[in-house]
Amino acid sequence: MHHFQYKGNDLFAEEVAIKEIVAKVGTPVYIYSQATLARHFKAMDEAFAAVPHTICYSVKANSNLAVLKTFINLGGGVDIVSGGELFRALKAGVDPQKVVYSGVGKKDDEIEYALNAGILMFNVESEQELDRINEVAGRIGKKAGIAIRVNPDVDPETHPYITTGLKKAKFGINIERALDQYKRAKAMPHLSIIGIDCHIGSQLTKVAPFVDTIKKLKRLITGLKEMGISIKYLDLGGGLGIQYNDELPPLPAEYGKAIVEETKELGLHLLFEPGRNLVGNAGILVGKCLFTKKGDEKNFVIVDAAMNDLARPSLYGSFHGVQAVNNCQSGTVIADIVGPICESGDFLAKDREIPAFTQGDLIAFMSAGAYGFTMSSNYNSRPRVAEVMVKGSQFEVVRARETVEELIKGETIPAFL
Numbered sequence: 001m002h003h004f005q006y007k008g009n010d011l012f013a014e015e016v017a018i019k020e021i022v023a024k025v026g027t028p029v030y031i032y033s034q035a036t037l038a039r040h041f042k043a044m045d046e047a048f049a050a051v052p053h054t055i056c057y058s059v060k061a062n063s064n065l066a067v068l069k070t071f072i073n074l075g076g077g078v079d080i081v082s083g084g085e086l087f088r089a090l091k092a093g094v095d096p097q098k099v100v101y102s103g104v105g106k107k108d109d110e111i112e113y114a115l116n117a118g119i120l121m122f123n124v125e126s127e128q129e130l131d132r133i134n135e136v137a138g139r140i141g142k143k144a145g146i147a148i149r150v151n152p153d154v155d156p157e158t159h160p161y162i163t164t165g166l167k168k169a170k171f172g173i174n175i176e177r178a179l180d181q182y183k184r185a186k187a188m189p190h191l192s193i194i195g196i197d198c199h200i201g202s203q204l205t206k207v208a209p210f211v212d213t214i215k216k217l218k219r220l221i222t223g224l225k226e227m228g229i230s231i232k233y234l235d236l237g238g239g240l241g242i243q244y245n246d247e248l249p250p251l252p253a254e255y256g257k258a259i260v261e262e263t264k265e266l267g268l269h270l271l272f273e274p275g276r277n278l279v280g281n282a283g284i285l286v287g288k289c290l291f292t293k294k295g296d297e298k299n300f301v302i303v304d305a306a307m308n309d310l311a312r313p314s315l316y317g318s319f320h321g322v323q324a325v326n327n328c329q330s331g332t333v334i335a336d337i338v339g340p341i342c343e344s345g346d347f348l349a350k351d352r353e354i355p356a357f358t359q360g361d362l363i364a365f366m367s368a369g370a371y372g373f374t375m376s377s378n379y380n381s382r383p384r385v386a387e388v389m390v391k392g393s394q395f396e397v398v399r400a401r402e403t404v405e406e407l408i409k410g411e412t413i414p415a416f417l
C-alpha cells in the first residue's frame with residue numbers, strides 16, 4: 001500500500017499534486033512519500049513487537065538523508081555496506097549502537113572508521129576479513145563486535161542476480177565451515193562475538209526460505225553453545241519482497257509471525273535489514289514524454305528519464321508500473337518506453353499496454369523507491385535527477401538536481417596537454 005493515488009484525473013503524492021511538484025522542480029524527478037515510508041517501517045516493527053528486535057534499514061536501497069532520518073526518528077538502525085553509507089547514516093543521526101556493517105570487501109580505513117564510530121557489529125563474510133578486523137581493532141585499541149555471515153545454502157527462489165544465500169554465491173561463509181571460524185574468532189583478542197547473521201536474497205515472495213534458513217541456523221547456534229560461545233543477536237537480513245506487478249509477497253505481519261514462532265525459544269535479540277520492503281513502493285520516478293515514434297514493428301514513447309536514472313529494467317528486466325500523471329489520454333497503445341541513452345538496453349517498460357501518451361505528458365514509473373536513485377549514474381553525462389519528499393500537504397527537494405558543472409567536479413586537463 002502507498003500514498004500515490006488519483007484525485008479526479010490527477011495523480012497525487014499524499015496531498016500534493018505531482019504536476020505541482022513538476023512545475024517547481026522539473027523532470028525527471030524522484031518523489032518519495034513520507035507517510036508511506038513511515039507506514040512500512042511501522043508494519044515491520046510491529047510484526048516483531050513480541051520479541052526484542054531492531055530494524056536496521058538497508059541503506060543501499062535508498063540512501064537519501066531524509067529517508068534515513070524518517071526511519072531513525074521511528075527508532076530504526078541501519079545496515080551499511082561501505083564507509084560512505086556509514087557517513088550518511090551518522091549525518092542523519094543514527095545511534096551507532098544500531099549499525100551493522102555487511103559486505104564482502106571492507107577496507108582497512110572503512111573498518112577503522114566504523115570502529116571509531118562505535119558501531120554494534122561487523123557481519124564478517126570471510127576468514128581473511130576476520131583476521132583483518134582483529135588486526136585493525138588491535139592497532140587502534142578497540143574491541144570489534146562481530147557476527148559471522150553464514151551462507152545457509154537456501155534457495156530464495158528469486159532473480160539469480162539478487163540471490164545471495166546459495167553455495168555458489170560470493171557472500172558469507174558456508175554454514176558447514178562457520179563453526180571453525182567462530183572457534184578462530186573466539187581466540188582473537190580484539191573481537192567480541194555477539195551474533196550470527198545471514199541474508200539470503202532480495203525480493204523474496206515466500207516465507208518458507210526464511211524459515212528453512214532459521215532451522216539451519218539453529219543447529220549452528222546449538223553448536224556454538226557447545227563450544228561455550230553464547231550470542232545475543234540473530235540478524236536475519238532483509239529480502240522481503242514487494243508488489244511491483246502481480247507478485248503476492250507475504251505481508252510483514254505474516255513474515256513476522258513465522259519468524260517469531262521459529263525463533264522465540266532462542267531468547268535472542270533479532271535484527272532485520274529490510275531495504276526494498278520499506279522504500280520500494282514509497283517512491284516514484286516521474287518523467288516527461290519528449291516524442292512518440294512509430295517504428296516498423298513497434299511503438300516507442302521517448303521520455304526524458306533513462307536507464308542511468310532507473311537501472312532496474314535494463315539490469316534485471318524488472319517491471320515498473322506506468323501511470324499517467326494526468327489521466328487525459330484517449331485509449332491505450334502497446335509500446336516500449338525508452339530513454340535518450342545510446343544503448344538498446346535503455347528502456348523503462350517493454351511491450352506494455354500503456355495510455356496513448358503524447359508529447360509533454362508526464363509519466364510516473366511506480367515502485368521506484370528502492371534501488372532507483374541509489375543505482376543511478378551519470379552515464380551519457382546526464383546530471384543526476386532531483387529527489388523530493390512529500391509529507392501531507394508539504395514537499396521539499398531533498399536532493400537538488402545536479403548541474404552540468406557538477407558533472408566535471410574533480411576533473412582536470414593535465415598541464416602536458
Ligand SMILES: *Cc1c(COP(=O)(O)O)cnc(C)c1O
Nearest residue numbers: 058102202238239273274275276
Ligand atoms: C541488499 C541487502 C539487504 C537489503 O535487501 P532487500 O532485499 O532490499 O531487503 C540487506 N542485507 C544485506 C547484507 C544486503 O546486501
